[in-house]
Amino acid sequence: MKILFDFGHPADVHYFRHLIFYLEKNGNEVEILARDKDVTLKLLENYQLSFINKGRGGTGLFDRLAYTLRSLQTLRKAFHHFKPDICISHASPYLALVAAFSKTPHIMFNDTEKAFLFDKVLKYLKPRTYSPDSFHRKEHKDLNLFDSYMELAYLHPDLFEPDESIKDLLGESYVLLRFVANKATHDIGHVHLNHDYKRELVDTLGKFTKVWISSEDPLPEDLKPYNLKVAPSKIHDVIACSELVISEGATVCSEAAMLGIPSVFINQNTLGYISELDKEYQLVDHFSADKNGRQAALERAVALLKDPDRRETYLQRRQRMLATKKNLTQLMIEIVENVAGEIGKEIHKNEPAI
Incomplete structure (x- = not known):
């Protein structure tokens, strides 16, 4: 199966790296597109994860617009040559738009209530959206809640021991x-x-x-x-x-x-x-x-x-x-497995679950 990720922030690398390792060990193809923000690219290099650089953003209106257009174009090209079965992000409106037009299932995680364009993305582009059960804005009928935090995708005791x-x-x-x-x-x-x-x-x-x-x-x-x-x-x-x-x-x-x-x-x-x-x-x-x-x-x-x-x-x-929260990477694996099953695909389980 082919899975595409869109990273816009250094934290995204941590959120999804264990999921990516698991997917690749089980014979799936992964493609990562990443914005050049802060230490995002350095982290990807540290963890030996290949990626396509989407370039840097900006703070001014013109710079933001230019990055939006460049990001959408890079994603469109990636969809054309990679042809993903599923795509995954942490609140990426760019990926939501391209995935909606290509009719590709988009699994979107979001834990920030004030995320830019969140309401409009949910209403019009309809990604499969997952948020912590602590999320304040539970009124969204299509919002799936999970009993964990994004940071437990990499700092759960099963996954991290400090050096x-x-x-x-x-x-x-x-x-x-x-x-x-x-x-x-x-x-x-x-x-x-x-x-x-x-x-x-x-x-x-x-x-x-x-x-x-x-x-x-x-x-x-x-x-x-x-x-x-x-x-x-x-x-x-x-x-x-x-x-x-x-x-x-x-x-x-x-x-x-x-x-x-x-x-x-x-x-x-x-x-x-x-x-x-x-x-x-x-x-x-x-x-x-x-x-x-x-x-x-x-x-x-x-x-x-x-x-x-x-x-x-x-x-x-x-x-x-x-005692009340779960290993989020394990939950992510289950979510991807369920979505894969819906489209007639499967994750090849050569490795045990995390």
Whole structure:
């Protein structure tokens, strides 16, 4: 069977890499199209996954339009020469459009309520859409809910064990700060963290432990000594061995939660899975990015670092969460098997399920 994937973000590589490995081991043909965003292509190279580069996007209206046209053209060509039986994405409107016109089943995962064009894609293009059961917008009648998180497609204990040798490079104790570019459509109009606040985080937390920064945008000169320099594929080892994560990006906070690491999310976006990890499992603390929210976030971070029982508390909370959530890669395999059966195809099972 032939399966085509469309990647628009580095996280997509992690979401689907174990599924791709499984499909290829079982004799299926896979083709990946990927946007050149942040470390997406480096990750694909690290995991030795072949791909077609769709080029870089942009922030201006003209750049966005140009990327849309280029992406659609690249996908159309891929459909013409590869002729996929099924295609898979994480909320790709480009793939949804091409798949709809080619009448190819499109399995689309989405955990972001404010995803660009999500409503229109569901209404008019009708992909088979799957979201976590924490998704706030359950009113969509064609939405399939699953009892997991996207991050459990690669950080479930069945799939990931941290490499603690990362401490040889970063130190025995450290916190990770994650700053994002805030250029996505769901970030438009939101307050973002300025350099003065980033310096305050470094100065305050640096009194307790080492500080490392992962940033999509270039750092100012005085913060460059804190810049994290590890292979992109090692970021989950970095998170797993940290004392605390503070992030503007939801994915990194969710990843920390999957690993039992305390995280502070500073962002005005409201996301179902973050709300659940915050309120139901107390694994993430969510604060707005306005002045009061930033101050409260810093105070919470200090309180966490002062708590001697922090690690044991969060590992217990993680175990409670994992008891209610499934290995998402295994669920993905089952979804692909079901869709393949509907179109008279099958996954050749040479390998056991994950």
